[in-house]
Amino acid sequence: MPNSTASRGSVVAAAFAAHWPTLVARLARRYRDLSLAEECAAEAFAEATKAWRGGMPQEPGAWLWTIAQRRAVDRMRREARFADRTHLLAQPNGPAPREADDPVTDHLALLFGMCHPCLSPDSQVALTLRCLNGLSTRQIATVFLTTTDTMTRRLTRARTRLAANAIPFQIPDPERWPERVDKVLEAIYLTFTAGHASCDGSTFIRGDLCDEARWLASLVERLAPHDPEVLGLVALLDLTDARRPARIGEDDAPVLLADQDRRLWDRDLIASGRQRLTRALRQKRLGRFQIQAALAACHAMAPTWEQTDWRTVVHWYGALLAFDDTPVVRLNRAIAVSCAGRPAEALRELDDLRDALSGYHYYWVARSEAHERVGNLSDAADDLHRALALEPHPSELICLTARSTRLGTPADRAGTGRNGVE
Numbered sequence: 001m002p003n004s005t006a007s008r009g010s011v012v013a014a015a016f017a018a019h020w021p022t023l024v025a026r027l028a029r030r031y032r033d034l035s036l037a038e039e040c041a042a043e044a045f046a047e048a049t050k051a052w053r054g055g056m057p058q059e060p061g062a063w064l065w066t067i068a069q070r071r072a073v074d075r076m077r078r079e080a081r082f083a084d085r086t087h088l089l090a091q092p093n094g095p096a097p098r099e100a101d102d103p104v105t106d107h108l109a110l111l112f113g114m115c116h117p118c119l120s121p122d123s124q125v126a127l128t129l130r131c132l133n134g135l136s137t138r139q140i141a142t143v144f145l146t147t148t149d150t151m152t153r154r155l156t157r158a159r160t161r162l163a164a165n166a167i168p169f170q171i172p173d174p175e176r177w178p179e180r181v182d183k184v185l186e187a188i189y190l191t192f193t194a195g196h197a198s199c200d201g202s203t204f205i206r207g208d209l210c211d212e213a214r215w216l217a218s219l220v221e222r223l224a225p226h227d228p229e230v231l232g233l234v235a236l237l238d239l240t241d242a243r244r245p246a247r248i249g250e251d252d253a254p255v256l257l258a259d260q261d262r263r264l265w266d267r268d269l270i271a272s273g274r275q276r277l278t279r280a281l282r283q284k285r286l287g288r289f290q291i292q293a294a295l296a297a298c299h300a301m302a303p304t305w306e307q308t309d310w311r312t313v314v315h316w317y318g319a320l321l322a323f324d325d326t327p328v329v330r331l332n333r334a335i336a337v338s339c340a341g342r343p344a345e346a347l348r349e350l351d352d353l354r355d356a357l358s359g360y361h362y363y364w365v366a367r368s369e370a371h372e373r374v375g376n377l378s379d380a381a382d383d384l385h386r387a388l389a390l391e392p393h394p395s396e397l398i399c400l401t402a403r404s405t406r407l408g409t410p411a412d413r414a415g416t417g418r419n420g421v422e
Contacts, residue, residue: 010396012052020045021103021132023037023131023267024041024110024131025037025132025169026090027068030069033163034113034163036076037072039129040069042070043068043071044067046070048060048063048064096269104219107216109170110131110169111171111184111187111216112171112172114128114131114162115186116162122144123157123158124170124183125187125191126154128216130155132216133208149353151359166278171223181224181229182229185220185229185289188233188246192214194209196306205244206250210244213400214241218293220233224281228279228280228281228286229277229290232288232292235274235275235280235289235292235297238270238273239273239274239299242266243265243266243299244265244266245264246264247260254399255399257305262303270300270301274297274300277290277293277294280293291319296312298312309340310336313336313339314336317332318333320333334350334366338369343370344374345376346366349388350370360390361386361391361392362387364386367388369389371383377407380407381407388400388404
């Protein structure tokens, strides 16, 4: 049995990864208070670091539930809040409520509660990362490119708003499903996006966030296995995450899609994504996630970058504009137009986006590539310099600097900063 502090810490860490989401979800459902649920779950794990000196108990989940439930009862009594919740305290040492025997139901109920429309999308994602993914406030702050103090306040406001609006942690009735599921799918998608292109300077991909997002999507799929947008989201995450093994090179720099070794792609995930996408599209109720999955499928099925069906990619981006007409979607469509052999047309479209995206380094990368395709190497080098001056992710800097060198831009121009942009 492990007995050192380090060993005990690793045992508790393993238990945290396995049981934190279920514990918070059960407590939130039973006591209808997210702050209480998080605090008592944290206290249970703190107790475990002292109590598990001889190793993890045979049933760690049950042990943690017992401790957390006792802490919840004690706290409610201390704060004189238990009078109107007597029915919740009838068996303070008894088993969890019957519905808590189903972790999937617990997790979905918590997810729907945290994704209530009374919260902003950022707050929904932040709570999801905290309560269902188990990230610390500091880690969540890194994802959102903000300070720990700022994120602490944001999470506190979100919990307070849920409590003030008496938002229940339950799966909505079927008639309310259409108006609620979109928020849940968006939160899951943003969680995946945070992992797929991490803002953490130490790594470009947060695989744990990608895995958690796919897990949450699979839970929603169990609830609505025939919903076309649910299928579309699961397909999108599968098809995108299939490329993960090829996205980072041996030097830990990101590998562009055009340069990835497609033999490393996960063919099982691609097959899974295509199967779900086919089922979704057959219903002829097109939505944003289905379209994005169709775009991911275009890339997944191409033997090489050059053999990508760019005309179909342009088509799907045009369809996406009907659901999500944003500058970034228009940027991606312009990139596809350029890759389809129409770089001059793409440059005209990019010119229209300059005011909206001049502070976005991918915009200047796209312009640089389009200029290179029409033979304007000087303009291509200048635009790439602008991209570098916007201080992209450290791991992206490697491949962009290499491209800058190939175009003939002096490498030291990348260090001039924003003030060096002409």
